Amino acid sequence: MFTARDGTKVVFREPRSTDARSLMDFINEFVGEEKSGLLIDKKTNIRAERRWLKQRIREIKGKQTVMLLVEYDGRIVGNCDVKRRMWKESHRAVFGIALNKEVRGRGIGEALIRKTIALAKQRMRGLEAIDLAVIDYNKRAKGLYGKVGFVKVARMPRAIKEERQYFDEDWMVMRL
């Protein structure tokens, strides 16, 4: 249980196989949101979501992924994960986070990142660095990543094409 600075109480927990529908509703909300900050641009369906979730749970069991969901009012409103890369990149993992509009800007993202990274450090032996890519206009995410210890290492020009417009991405790394 985490209490945000405005008093909102949410639960951070690992995913279960019964979460597919709630996770699908959660992720599909980003599809219609202008400048959502996420890559997804097409709604998913329950079959694809079940498959996706099954795979993630398998990775969690194998200690290749850690994932925490945010539950609020019986619904999933957030997700954060650290997924280990493979082979000669297995000392690195890739980071992702998303919160629904209704719970942003209350300190939940910061607490969620810190908890997820702590769990990754605890479970993933030999992990040396966590990296991410953030679209140029996403000032809130960049501010938060800097605050928790990610450092910008590169910029990928025209990484994202959104509504026929190109945007650069910043690549950031946290060394563990």
Ligand SMILES: CC(C)(COP(=O)(O)OP(=O)(O)OC[C@H]1O[C@@H](n2cnc3c(N)ncnc32)[C@H](O)[C@@H]1OP(=O)(O)O)[C@@H](O)C(=O)NCCC(=O)NCCS
């Ligand atoms: C990005 C996101 C995870 C941030 O979570 P959040 O709960 O909204 O952020 P928080 O309230 O925890 O803010 C934590 C810190 O971020 C920074 N921050 C927040 N809003 C900011 C803004 N508008 N500009 C710059 N920095 C900002 C601040 O450092 C803030 O700390 P402070 O409140 O002590 O000043 C969340 O807004 C989100 O999911 N957005 C949509 C999806 C997305 O963009 N995902 C990331 C893709 S790379």
